Amino acid sequence: MDLHVYVGGAATVGTGQSLYDFVYADQTPDFPLPFTYPPFAAVVFQPLHLLPFGVLSFAWQIGIIAALYGVSWLSLRLLGVQAHRSAMLWTAVGIWTEPLRSTFDYGQINVILVLAVLCAVYSSRWWLSGLLVGLAAGVKLTPAVAGLYFLGARRWGAALFSGVVFFATVGVSLLVLGEQARFYFTDLLGDASRIGPIGTSFNQSWRGGISRILGYDAGYGPAVLVAVLVTAVLAVCAWRAIGGASDRLGGILVVQLFGLLLSPISWTHHWVWLIPLMIWLLHGPLRDRIGARVLGWGWLALTIVGVPWLLSFAQPTIWEIGRPWYLAWAGLVYAAATLATLGWIGLSRRRSR
Numbered sequence: 278m279d280l281h282v283y284v285g286g287a288a289t290v291g292t293g294q295s296l297y298d299f300v301y302a303d304q305t306p307d308f309p310l311p312f313t314y315p316p317f318a319a320v321v322f323q324p325l326h327l328l329p330f331g332v333l334s335f336a337w338q339i340g341i342i343a344a345l346y347g348v349s350w351l352s353l354r355l356l357g358v359q360a361h362r363s364a365m366l367w368t369a370v371g372i373w374t375e376p377l378r379s380t381f382d383y384g385q386i387n388v389i390l391v392l393a394v395l396c397a398v399y400s401s402r403w404w405l406s407g408l409l410v411g412l413a414a415g416v417k418l419t420p421a422v423a424g425l426y427f428l429g430a431r432r433w434g435a436a437l438f439s440g441v442v443f444f445a446t447v448g449v450s451l452l453v454l455g456e457q458a459r460f461y462f463t464d465l466l467g468d469a470s471r472i473g474p475i476g477t478s479f480n481q482s483w484r485g486g487i488s489r490i491l492g493y494d495a496g497y498g499p500a501v502l503v504a505v506l507v508t509a510v511l512a513v514c515a516w517r518a519i520g521g522a523s524d525r526l527g528g529i530l531v532v533q534l535f536g537l538l539l540s541p542i543s544w545t546h547h548w549v550w551l552i553p554l555m556i557w558l559l560h561g562p563l564r565d566r567i568g569a570r571v572l573g574w575g576w577l578a579l580t581i582v583g584v585p586w587l588l589s590f591a592q593p594t595i596w597e598i599g600r601p602w603y604l605a606w607a608g609l610v611y612a613a614a615t616l617a618t619l620g621w622i623g624l625s626r627r628r629s630r
Contacts, residue, residue, distance in 0.1 A: 278304050280337055280384030284330065286312030287322035296457045297465060308595065313465075313472045316450035316458040317415040337384055344388040345371050345552070351395040352553040355526040358560050371552045375583035379479070379546040386417065391549045394423045398529045403434030410435070411442025415450075419547065422536035426529050430522030469541035470494075476598030478588035481611035482543040483508070489608045492599035497541075504612075508538050511616060514623035519562075526557050531622070534615050545585050548611060551576055554618070568621050576614065584610045 281301045289296050296319050302309035312319065325333055349367035353360040371377050380388055393413040397406035406427070413420035421443065427436035450458040469475060475485055475494045483504040488495045495501050512535040519527040533550045537543045558564070558573030584607065589595075591604050 278310060278383050279386075280334055281330075282310050282312055283314075283318070283322045283384075283386070284326045284333070286314075287319045288326035290319050290323045290453065296454060297460060308473070311471060314417055315415060315446070316454045316461050317446040318417065320449060320453050321416055334384060338381060341377075341380060341388050342368065342372065344392045345377065347392045348388060348395060348549070348552060349556065351392070351399050352526055352556040353560060355395075355399060356557065356560050356562075363560070367552065367556060370577070374552065374577070374580035375545050375586055376548040376551055376580060377546075378583065379544065379586075380549065383546060385546045387546050387549050390417055390420050391553070394420050394529065394533075395553070397423065397435070397439075398426065398525050403432060404438055406432065406435040407438025407440075408442050410439040412446065414439070414443045415446025419536065419540060422532060422539075423529065425536075426522075426532045429516060429532070430525075430528060432522075472542050473544070474595045474598075475542065477595040478585045478592060478604075478608050479545050479595075480542050481537070481545060481548065481585060481608075482540050483538050483612060484541045485543070486609040486612050488598055489600060489605040490602075492605075494598065505539055508535055508616065508619070511619035511623060515619045518623045518625065524562060526553060527561060527622070530554050530557055531619065534619060538612055538615060543611075545583075545611075548580075551580055558618075563622075563625055566625055568625060572614075572618055572621060576618075579610065579614060 278301065281303070282299075285301050286296055286299045289299055296312055296316065298311075300309035300311050328336075346364055346368040349371065350360045350364035353363050353367075372381070377388070379385070390413045393409045397409040400406050400409075410420060410423045410427075413423075421439075424436055424439055427433075427439065447458070447462065450461075465471060469484075473480070476488050477485070478489070480486075483501050484495060484497065487500050487504060491500070497505075512531050515531045516528060519531070522528050530550065530553060534554070537547060537550065540547070555573050555576050558569045558576070561569070563569045588604060588608055592600055
């Protein structure tokens with residue numbers, strides 16, 4: 278469905294039609310899907326509509342598998358592990374996890390964006406790292422949180438250049454799409470309700486989880502802000518415990534986990550970062566600790582089962598936020614596991630010292 282949105286929205290470029298009036302409803306009559314991405318994404322995707330959709334969708338799925346292999350390979354290389362066979366194994370396992378299953382279902386682009394960010398972390402060239410993150414953020418805003426990693430790692434050149442590249446994508450968008458680009462950045466940016474139903478179990482951010490408990494959209498009210506603050510404190514402790522950028526994979530994972538809980542909407546397919554996380558837990562510097570094995574295998578079991586997916590069968594509709602308390606609290610599963618992971622990282626290194 279999302280690949281249809283990419284292609285259909287991008288096909289409006291240069292036709293005089295409004296990009297942000299486009300909706301795809303063939304498979305989702307109860308929720309016509311609008312084009313919610315930055316205008317630069319439409320410019321990038323524009324050539325895709327020239328291909329037969331069957332050919333494109335098949336190539337897209339193969340591309341997701343290839344990108345997952347790249348994510349696994351880079352994660353292992355960042356840990357100094359001989360990567361090829363282990364990366365193939367993690368690719369074979371990863372395609373069955375919930376983040377990847379939903380990625381295949383929708384034809385999402387998140388695996389490619391995760392690969393771009395990992396390449397930026399892996400590279401020592403400031404211009405290449407900044408270019409990759411800036412372009413990724415231009416296509417979909419979520420990778421922009423990687424800028425916090427650059428700042429924490431004191432990679433000032435990469436941080437600055439990623440911002441320059443992102444604003445360059447905005448400039449290209451304004452040049453190509455004009456008023457439609459201005460409309461996105463002045464009216465649509467930050468409108469989470471347009472992206473999708475906040476309360477559905479597939480939204481595994483703090484805003485989604487707390488909204489399900491309260492029975493209404495909590496926005497960024499006191500409860501969500503407290504949860505975000507607690508996550509930020511644990512993330513800072515975890516960052517300091519792993520030595521920041523001295524553990525590059527661990528560092529970017531801490532930043533990305535914080536970003537996933539901070540975002541107003543973090544669909545399960547946004548949680549592709551759980552594959553590098555499991556690799557870090559089971560192959561990384563703390564792999565010999567019992568806690569690392571418990572968390573690593575626990576995350577794998579959690580994502581293979583797909584708890585948010587199971588909970589989706591118990592919600593009357595994707596639009597209804599309220600539900601029985603036990604279903605609402607169960608919907609915090611990714612958030613609770615993330616807090617446990619960040620807390621364990623911080624405590625584990627402190628005990629080691």
